[in-house]
Amino acid sequence: MRYDRISAFYDHLSDRGCHPSRLQRLAASHQRTQPGSWWLGAADQFRRFRGWVQQINFVVFGVIIVFTAFAWRKFLKGGVGATWYPIVRGLEGLGLIMDGFFSQDPAPGYPKGAVLTAPTLHAVIHQLFAFVSITAIAVGFFVLAWRFAREPRWRGWATYSVITGFLTIVLIATFGALSGQHSEIAGLFERLATSLGTLWGLVFLARLWAGTGFGLFQGQVSSPA
Numbered sequence: 001m002r003y004d005r006i007s008a009f010y011d012h013l014s015d016r017g018c019h020p021s022r023l024q025r026l027a028a029s030h031q032r033t034q035p036g037s038w039w040l041g042a043a044d045q046f047r048r049f050r051g052w053v054q055q056i057n058f059v060v061f062g063v064i065i066v067f068t069a070f071a072w073r074k075f076l077k078g079g080v081g082a083t084w085y086p087i088v089r090g091l092e093g094l095g096l097i098m099d100g101f102f103s104q105d106p107a108p109g110y111p112k113g114a115v116l117t118a119p120t121l122h123a124v125i126h127q128l129f130a131f132v133s134i135t136a137i138a139v140g141f142f143v144l145a146w147r148f149a150r151e152p153r154w155r156g157w158a159t160y161s162v163i164t165g166f167l168t169i170v171l172i173a174t175f176g177a178l179s180g181q182h183s184e185i186a187g188l189f190e191r192l193a194t195s196l197g198t199l200w201g202l203v204f205l206a207r208l209w210a211g212t213g214f215g216l217f218q219g220q221v222s223s224p225a
Contacts, residue, residue: 141200
C-alpha cells in the first residue's frame with residue numbers, strides 16, 4: 001500500500017538523522033502495534049532506534065540558530081528589532097540545544113509497553129526549554145512585524161508576520177491539548193507550527209533574491225540591466 005511505503009520511507013529518513021524540524025516533521029508513518037508519528041512529537045523520536053541521532057539533530061540545529069542571531073544583529077543594524085530579534089533567535093537556539101541534552105519521557109504506549117509515570121527531571125527540563133523555543137519563534141515574528149511596519153517596501157509583511165506568529169501559538173497549543181488526549185493527529189499540529197517559520201523564511205529569501213532591499217542591504221540592491 002502507498003501508506004506503507006510512506007511509513008517505510010519515514011523510518012528510513014528518521015534512522016539516518018534527517019533534520020527534526022524539516023523532513024521528520026513533514027513525513028508520516030503508521031504502525032499497528034504502536035502510535036504512528038502523526039501522534040508523536042519530534043522529541044518522542046528520541047525513543048526510536050538510534051534516538052541519539054535525533055538528539056544530535058536538536059543540538060546541532062540549535063547551535064546553527066544561535067549563530068544566525070549574530071547575522072541577524074548585523075542585518076537589522078540601525079533599525080527596530082536589531083537588539084530584540086537576535087535575542088529571541090538566541091533563546092530559540094538555546095531551547096533546542098537543551099532539548100537535545102534532556103530527553104522527553106516515554107509517551108503512554110510509546111515505546112511499546114510504556115506507561116504513564118510521574119515526570120522525571122529530564123522531562124521537566126525538556127518541556128521548559130521546548131516552551132522557551134516555540135515561544136521565541138512566535139515572539140520573533142511579532143518583533144519582525146514591528147520592523148516591517150517601518151520599511152516602506154515591506155509593510156505588507158508586518159501583517160504576514162503577525163499572522164504567522166499567531167498561527168504558531170494556536171497550532172502548538174492545539175498540539176499540547178491533543179497530546180493530553182492521546183489524539184492520533186496531535187503530532188501533525190506540532191509539524192505545522194514549526195513549518196510555518198520555514199515557509200516564511202523561504203518566501204523572505206526569495207523576495208530578497210528578487211531584489212527588494214531590506215535592512216543592511218536597503219540601498220545596496222542593484223537594478224537589473
